[in-house]
Amino acid sequence: xxxxxxxxxxxxxxxxxxAALLLTVVYQIATPVLQQHQQEAxxxxxxxxVPSDRYNNALTTDTLIVNEPSLxxxxxxxxxxxxxxxxxxxxxxxxxxxxxxxGEIKLLVGIWADGSLAGVRVIAHKETPGLGDYIEDKRSxxxxxxxxxxxxxxxxxxxxxKKDGGIFTYNxxxxxxxRAVVGAVARxxxxxxxxxxxxxxxxxxxxxx
Numbered sequence: 225x226x227x228x229x230x231x232x233x234x235x236x237x238x239x240x241x242x243a244a245l246l247l248t249v250v251y252q253i254a255t256p257v258l259q260q261h262q263q264e265a266x267x268x269x270x271x272x273x274v275p276s277d278r279y280n281n282a283l284t285t286d287t288l289i290v291n292e293p294s295l296x297x298x299x300x301x302x303x304x305x306x307x308x309x310x311x312x313x314x315x316x317x318x319x320x321x322x323x324x325x326x327g328e329i330k331l332l333v334g335i336w337a338d339g340s341l342a343g344v345r346v347i348a349h350k351e352t353p354g355l356g357d358y359i360e361d362k363r364s365x366x367x368x369x370x371x372x373x374x375x376x377x378x379x380x381x382x383x384x385x386k387k388d389g390g391i392f393t394y395n396x397x398x399x400x401x402x403r404a405v406v407g408a409v410a411r412x413x414x415x416x417x418x419x420x421x422x423x424x425x426x427x428x429x430x431x432x433x
Contacts, residue, residue: 270304272361273334273343274314279306283316288423294411296320305424312337312424315416318347321408325400326350329359333412337424340374343367344409349401356401366402369393375413383410 267284274283288303295301296319306313314336321329329349334342344367346359358364369392375383384390385403394402416423 269332269345269347270316270334272345273316273332274306279308279313281305281307281310292415294415295408297322303423307424312421314342315423316342317412317416319408319412321404323400323407324349324351324404325356325398326352329401329404329408331405331408331412333409335413335416338374339376339413339417340372341370341409341413344370344405346405351401352398355395356398358395358398359401359405366393366395367405370409375410375417380410380414383407 270283283304283306286305286307288305289300290303291300295317298320302318304316306316314334316332316334319331319333321331327350329351330347332345332347334344336342345361346367349357349359351357351359358366361367378391382390383392383406385392385394385399385406387394387399388403390406392402392406
């Protein structure tokens with residue numbers, strides 16, 4: 225290679241090296257910021273069900289990861305534990321209703337230590353816009369009918385939409401969607417109730433399948 229062709233090649237190599245270095249620096253700077261924003265968004269979701277003045281532990285890091293098919297048949301489920309001076313306050317679970325009209329419905333279910341629901345939020349879904357998306361908190365108050373409910377109120381056999389003999393309302397023409405959500409919340413309550421104090425233990429020892 226003569227000097228005429230060598231110089232452009234060296235310049236191109238230098239430019240490529242500088243670009244790679246710049247990308248590395250940008251990635252190193254941006255990653256912590258992105259992670260912080262993700263943590264803040266997650267904490268906001270959790271606090272929408274369990275307000276920050278109800279607990280004093282690090283909610284986003286006091287977690288359990290469990291493999292429980294009734295809560296999510298495809299992947300492990302994350303459980304966030306809220307405590308006040310080390311006393312159990314609530315558990316928040318990221319679960320999946322697999323049988324929505326258009327597929328999976330991702331839910332955040334908050335359950336107080338006494339077994340009653342702090343609330344439910346729909347995190348992600350593919351339900352039909354304008355028909356099945358009323359399960360979203362921002363579109364309809366429908367999801368708030370879970371607030372305060374438990375396996376004692378209503379009784380387990382009433383954990384269904386009204387069309388199936390239960391107590392939960394639904395929009396005409398979109399029964400499959402709420403039926404999936406009600407079923408997932410009922411399964412979550414049942415599983416949490418089975419765990420008892422083991423759910424708040426420092427390690428998952430004693431967690432029942």
